[in-house]
Amino acid sequence: MPSEIxxxxxxxxxxxxxxxxxxxxxxxxxxxxxxVHRFGRAQRARIENxxxxxxxxxxxxxRQVIFTSGGTESNDLALNGVxxxxxxxxxxxxxxxxxxxxxxxxxPVHSTGVIDLQKLEVLVGEAGPPVLxxxxxxxxxxxxxxxxxxxxxxxxxxxxxxxxxxxxxxxRLEIDMASLGADMMTLSAxxxxxxxxxxxxxxxxxxxxxxxxxxxxxxxxxxxxTENVVGIVGFGAAAQLAHEHMDGWQRVAQLRDRFxxxxxxxxxxxxxxxxxxxTRTPNTCCIARTGIDAETQVIALDLAGIAISAGSACSSxxxxxxxxxxxxxxxxxxxxxxxxxxxxxxxxxxDMDRFLAAYKALTKGGVAHAA
Amino acid sequence: MQHKADTDASRGDAATPDTKxxxxxxxxxxxxLPAPIYLDxxxxxxxxxxVLDAMLxxxxxxxxxxxxxxxxxxxxxxxxxxxxxxxxxxxxxxxRDIVFTSGATESNNIAIxxxxxxxxxxxxxxxxxxxxxxxxxxxxLQLERDGFEITRLAVDANGHIDLEQLQMAVTxxxxxxxxxxxxxxxxVIHPLREIGEICRDAGAFFHTDAAQAVGKIPxxxxxxxxxxxxxxxxxxxxxxxxxxxFVRRSPRLQxxxxxxxxxxxxxxxxxTLxxxxxxxxxxxxxxxxxxxxxxxxxxxxxxxxLYQRLTSELxxxxxxxxxxxRIPGNLNVSVARIDGAALMMGIPExxxxxxxxxxxxxxxxxxxxxxxxxxxxxxxxxxxIGLGRFTTVDxxxxxxxxxxxxxxxxxxxxxxxxxx
Numbered sequence: 001m002p003s004e005i006x007x008x009x010x011x012x013x014x015x016x017x018x019x020x021x022x023x024x025x026x027x028x029x030x031x032x033x034x035x036v037h038r039f040g041r042a043q044r045a046r047i048e049n050x051x052x053x054x055x056x057x058x059x060x061x062x063r064q065v066i067f068t069s070g071g072t073e074s075n076d077l078a079l080n081g082v083x084x085x086x087x088x089x090x091x092x093x094x095x096x097x098x099x100x101x102x103x104x105x106x107x108p109v110h111s112t113g114v115i116d117l118q119k120l121e122v123l124v125g126e127a128g129p130p131v132l133x134x135x136x137x138x139x140x141x142x143x144x145x146x147x148x149x150x151x152x153x154x155x156x157x158x159x160x161x162x163x164x165x166x167x168x169x170x171x172r173l174e175i176d177m178a179s180l181g182a183d184m185m186t187l188s189a190x191x192x193x194x195x196x197x198x199x200x201x202x203x204x205x206x207x208x209x210x211x212x213x214x215x216x217x218x219x220x221x222x223x224x225x226t227e228n229v230v231g232i233v234g235f236g237a238a239a240q241l242a243h244e245h246m247d248g249w250q251r252v253a254q255l256r257d258r259f260x261x262x263x264x265x266x267x268x269x270x271x272x273x274x275x276x277x278x279t280r281t282p283n284t285c286c287i288a289r290t291g292i293d294a295e296t297q298v299i300a301l302d303l304a305g306i307a308i309s310a311g312s313a314c315s316s317x318x319x320x321x322x323x324x325x326x327x328x329x330x331x332x333x334x335x336x337x338x339x340x341x342x343x344x345x346x347x348x349x350x351d352m353d354r355f356l357a358a359y360k361a362l363t364k365g366g367v368a369h370a371a
Numbered sequence: 372m373q374h375k376a377d378t379d380a381s382r383g384d385a386a387t388p389d390t391k392x393x394x395x396x397x398x399x400x401x402x403x404l405p406a407p408i409y410l411d412x413x414x415x416x417x418x419x420x421x422v423l424d425a426m427l428x429x430x431x432x433x434x435x436x437x438x439x440x441x442x443x444x445x446x447x448x449x450x451x452x453x454x455x456x457x458x459x460x461x462x463x464x465x466x467r468d469i470v471f472t473s474g475a476t477e478s479n480n481i482a483i484x485x486x487x488x489x490x491x492x493x494x495x496x497x498x499x500x501x502x503x504x505x506x507x508x509x510x511x512l513q514l515e516r517d518g519f520e521i522t523r524l525a526v527d528a529n530g531h532i533d534l535e536q537l538q539m540a541v542t543x544x545x546x547x548x549x550x551x552x553x554x555x556x557x558x559v560i561h562p563l564r565e566i567g568e569i570c571r572d573a574g575a576f577f578h579t580d581a582a583q584a585v586g587k588i589p590x591x592x593x594x595x596x597x598x599x600x601x602x603x604x605x606x607x608x609x610x611x612x613x614x615x616x617f618v619r620r621s622p623r624l625q626x627x628x629x630x631x632x633x634x635x636x637x638x639x640x641x642x643t644l645x646x647x648x649x650x651x652x653x654x655x656x657x658x659x660x661x662x663x664x665x666x667x668x669x670x671x672x673x674x675x676x677l678y679q680r681l682t683s684e685l686x687x688x689x690x691x692x693x694x695x696x697r698i699p700g701n702l703n704v705s706v707a708r709i710d711g712a713a714l715m716m717g718i719p720e721x722x723x724x725x726x727x728x729x730x731x732x733x734x735x736x737x738x739x740x741x742x743x744x745x746x747x748x749x750x751x752x753x754x755x756i757g758l759g760r761f762t763t764v765d766x767x768x769x770x771x772x773x774x775x776x777x778x779x780x781x782x783x784x785x786x787x788x789x790x791x
Contacts, residue, residue, distance in 0.1 A: 006443060012436035012643065020430050027610075030409055030417035037715070037722035038407055040414070069473030069612065072642035076630040096632030096641055190643065195430060197473065197612045197645025212629065214513060215476040215506025224506055225476030226415065226605060228612020231645070234430075298440060307441040 004305040005351045009283055010140050010168060010342035011309055012190050015234065019193055022237035026230045033227050034218060043229050050236025057239040058166075058185060058202050059176035066209075066222045067232050070199035071167040071188035072096040073213075075134075077201050077223065078163040078184045079104075081209045084132035088123045090115045090146065091327035097134050097165060098323070104134075111329045113144035113275040121154045131160035137169035137180070141324045141340055143284025144275035145173065152181025161207065167191050167199075171242030172249060172281045183207050187239075189231065193345075194238030198231035245345065252343050253282035259341075259352045260285060266360060272334065274325065283347075288330070288338040292364055297339050304358040309340050408721045408766045412700050412759030413555050413583060418651070419608035419760065425654040426610065429647035437644050438635060447646045454653025458615050461656040462581070462600060463591040470616045470636045471649050475582035476506040478601035478616040479549075481629050481640065482578045483510040486547050486599070487519060488627035494546035494575075500524045500532055501742045502559075503551055504580055511549070520544070528744050529693035530559035538569050545575040552584035552600075556726055556739040556755060557692030558701025560588060567596030576624060582606050582614075586659025587667070587698045592617055598624050604648065608760060609655030613648035616640075670758050671699040673767050677756065678702055680771040685778055691740055691753060702756040703740075705749045709781050714754060717777035721770050724755045 006014070015023075026046055031039030033047055048062065055062040068074045071094070079087065079100040087104040089097050092113065098104075105127060107120040115135060124131055133155045138145050152162045164182040166175045171192030177185055184207055189198040201222075203209055215224030260273055267289070274286040289297065294310035301308055325335040341355070409417070429450065435443025437451045456466045472478045487497070499511050501523050508523075515521045522540045524532045532550065541548060548570050553560050563579060570577040578599035581590060586607040592600060600617035604610050618624055618639065632641030659666075682688055687707035706714065711725040726737040736750035745753075754774075758767070 008436070008439060008441065008443070011439045011444070012434060014432075014434040015430045020427075023430065024427075027418055027423055030415065031722070032411070032415035032605075035411060035414045035722070035724060037411065037724070038719065039409055039411070039722045069477070070642045070645075072630055072632040073473070075632070094632070095634070096630070099631035099641075188643075190436075190645075195645065195647065196436075196643050197648045213477050213480050213506075214509035215479070215504070217505070224480075224509070225474045226603075226611055228473070228610070228648075230610060231612045231648070295440075302441045307435075307439070307443050309439060309441070 005354060006307045007341050007343060007347065007351070007355060008307045008309050009344040010143075010191070010340060012196060013193050013344055014346075015195060015238065016193050016241060018241055019195075019234050019237045023195065023230050023234040026233040029229075033229060034216065046229055046233050047227055050232045053236035053240040054187065054200055055202075057170065057175065057243045058187070059178060060202055064177075064202050064204065066201045066203060066219045067227060067235075068199045068201055068223055069197055069228065070190070071165070071186055074186040074188075074199045074201040075165055076100055077209070077212050078186060079132070079134060081212055081222075082132055082161060082184075082207060083210075084130050084161065086127035086129075087132045087134065088120065088127055089134045090120075090136065092139050092324045093134060093136055094140060094165060094167070097136070109327050112278045113139060113142045113324070113328050114278055115146050115151065117147060117150055117154065120151060124154055124158050124160060129159060131155065131158060132163060133160060134163040134165065136165040136167075137175065138166070138173060138281045138284075139275075139324060140168045141322055142275040142286040142328075143168070143280035143342075145169070145279040145281065148180045148182060156181065168281060168284075171239065171246075172283060174246075177202060177204065189235035189238055192238050192242045194235040195231050198228055198235040200235070248345050249282040252345065252347060255347060255349060255352050256283060256285050256343055259356060260287075262356055263287065263359070274328065274330070274338070283343040285341040286325075286338055287341065288334050289362065290334075290337065292337055292362055294337055294339050296364075297337075297362055300362055301355075301358055304361075306355050306358055308342075310338075406720065408770060410756050410758060410762065410766070410770055411722050411724050412757035412762070413558070413606070413755065414724060414757065415605045415611065416608045416759055417761060418610055419655065419658060421658060422609055422651050422654045426647040426651045429650055433646075435646070437646050438633065451644055451646055451649045454649045457653035457657045458602065459617075461585060461590070461660045462602070462617060463593055464617050465620070468617050468620050470618055470639050471644055471652070472614045472616055472640055473612055474614040475580065475601045475603035475606070476614075477629075478603075478614050479504065479506045479580055480510050481616055481626060482599040482601060483507065483547065483549055484514065485626035485629060485639070486576060486578070486624070487514050489625040490546050491519070494544050496520045496522070496542065496544040497547045497549065498522045498524065498537065498540045498545055498575075499549045500526065500551070502526050502530060502554055502556075502739045503549065504555055504582070507549055507551070507580055526742050529696075530554060530557050530691075530739075530743055531693060531696070532561065534562065534565055534569065537566065541569055541573040541575055543573065545573055547576045547578055549578040549580070551580040552590065553581070553587060553698050554692070554739065555583050556737060557703045557743070558583070558697040559692045560584070560696045560698065563590075563595040563597065571596045583698065586656070586663055587700065589663070592619070602652075604652040604655060607655045607659050610648050610651040613645060613652045615652065666760060667699055670762065673758050673762055673764065674699045674702055676764070677758070677767045677771050678704075680768075681774060684771075684775045691743060691745065700758045702758070704754055704756070705745065705752045706754065706778055707749075707752060709752050709778055711752055711754050713781060714774070714777060717781065718770075718773045721773060723757070725753060726755060
């Protein structure tokens with residue numbers, strides 16, 4: 001039996017009906033998009049339509065969109081596909097960035113969760129050119145939005161390239177490539193209502209990229225392999241839907257904010273909400289609770305029918321405390337008690353009420369009596 | 372077999388399984404209008420409706436991230452593990468030896484480059500073959516630029532490698548032998564057991580690109596001493612965007628990951644696993660394992676019928692690749708004095724190809740056919756006809772009739788002094 005209330009949208013999202021419908025049509029079709037016959041051409045047309053939908057979300061030209069198998073592959077392509085002598089990343093990046101280039105220098109963040117731009121400037125200056133900087137637009141654990149445009153100015157002043165992992169921001173915030181100043185941007189379908197197994201790397205005009213996956217020369221030679229047509233179609237539909245419903249996040253942000261006020265009122269110093277004073281994605285709340293381990297909270301809440309997470313899903317199998325909170329200077333005993341609550345477009349006020357009741361019922365032993 | 376013979380080939384989308392036809396075919400379509408007929412099963416295959424049915428709920432109510440630690444996540448993870456077992460079963464492997472990837476291209480990249488990176492200080496020689504898929508050749512080329520020694524075996528007129536040559540090529544410096552199980556253009560089957568023995572004797576790893584072989588011929592990684600095997604979803608009636616790599620665990624083979632990150636798939640392939648796609652691949656393997664034998668017989672009959680008809684009604688038509696050691700779903704024929712592309716244009720309602728889909732956008736003769744010793748002219752006259760699970764007798768008969776008519780017409784035109 002699945003949980004009844006899903007508050008783990010930063011791990012993955014359900015696919016809306018319209019997206020499933022678009023995918024169902026594509027799934028009934030056959031043909032390799034590289035084939036020249038009519039079956040192939042029809043598939044090609046589906047992909048190019050999706051490319052435009054994704055490009056529109058990012059305010060770019062369709063030609064700049066490279067479809068991949070997801071955020072991790074896009075990040076790998078960005079980090080290892082360009083010729084950069086040195087790489088600087090923020091300390092709070094996703095593991096696919098942190099482990100993507102082991103030699104990368106790490107720029108610290110303030111206690112708010114926002115990158116320290118002065119330190120970034122120093123690191124970029126010290127790094128041997130050409131430099132590549134990778135800075136996420138929104139953090140997956142705290143939702144804290146990073147000053148990507150300012151970072152881009154710093155990087156461009158040194159003739160470097162800026163890559164932005166916008167996986168958690170796509171479909172939730174404006175992600176206009178030009179105003180962000182990003183040279184490359186990563187998007188993932190399944191964080192915005194699309195299917196798992198599809199993503200994109202969007203590249204600017206001046207980026208020289210070498211493919212990582214070699215073969216038949218698909219995606220203009222940047223990414224070989226028969227395209228995941230159904231996944232790409234779902235990605236495109238999800239991008240368009242998200243783009244059209246961007247104003248819906250105001251309601252979600254209000255739900256989240258109201259929830260945080262009620263939690264603070266109820267628990268005072270017993271809880272700590274990270275990144276609350278800075279701009280965050282509208283859906284994310286990262287919250288520590290004195291004395292109750294995150295794992296205990298996750299299990300108790302799951303029993304109460306509520307799905308949340310103790311950190312990012314990729315590493316949530318491992319007993320490791322969050323590198324994001326550590327970078328923000330959060331003490332390990334506190335970080336161990338932090339959970340991530342992430343809302344979605346269909347989260348209702350009643351869901352948050354039930355969650356609050358269950359959260360209030362949490363005890364050190366983890367027994368929650370949900371209302 | 373589940374598939375009833377379709378009595379009216381002109382009725383619907385030939386690539387779509389019978390069970391779905393009524394739903395997607397516009398009613399009242401004039402019966403004279405030829406249906407688009409799909410005969411390009413080596414390029415890709417339609418998703419089997421049973422596969423699609425297994426996948427759909429996982430886009431909807433069961434959408435969890437299989438790496439999440441709550442019920443949504445556990446439910447997805449459980450399903451992924453079942454799919455992993457289904458993939459393992461069809462090649463005689465164990466579940467824990469299967470790594471999910473985004474497709475056979477990625478699997479081939481990981482296998483070749485990953486093994487090279489992990490062992491480069493011990494052995495630096497790789498043996499492959501000139502008729503391999505682009506992604507194998509390109510991966511080897513990159514390694515060659517990077518200091519590896521690459522031996523590319525030639526093939527004979529039938530598309531076979533010479534096992535003696537292989538034996539001589541493999542030395543104590545050979546890290547990896549990468550030879551495909553079934554060729555994508557000519558359907559020729561390589562002798563995996565014999566290759567595996569040679570590799571074992573030399574202590575070299577054996578990688579095989581089995582994208583075209585899984586579900587078509589019996590495969591057993593133990594019997595053939597295979598260490599790495601690439602598998603594709605969309606070549607076996609599963610979805611695009613998913614594949615697998617078999618990585619032998621005992622004795623353990625090391626691979627350096629191509630992508631780092633969340634450490635999924637034992638650290639070999641990071642990234643959220645696409646649950647519905649993994650399930651689709653699993654179900655496709657399950658069906659293929661069960662129906663392979665019957666399907667093999669049915670498609671052989673259809674293939675023979677088609678070839679018989681073409682050769683009896685047209686002169687100067689020849690089969691490319693070994694006639695016996697090939698999968699039944701592949702017919703690659705050269706039609707003398709006829710340009711393959713022109714022939715394709717003459718039969719727009721029938722989807723066939725002149726070669727591999729990956730390179731079909733590129734002009735120029737097929738490197739596979741050239742490797743068989745065909746001159747440029749004979750390569751240009753080649754047509755690849757791929758038959759599969761949903762191919763019907765009527766489709767085959769219709770295709771034969773049309774190909775014969777158009778070839779005769781083109782040949783007649785060519786006899787004229789001027790062409791319009």
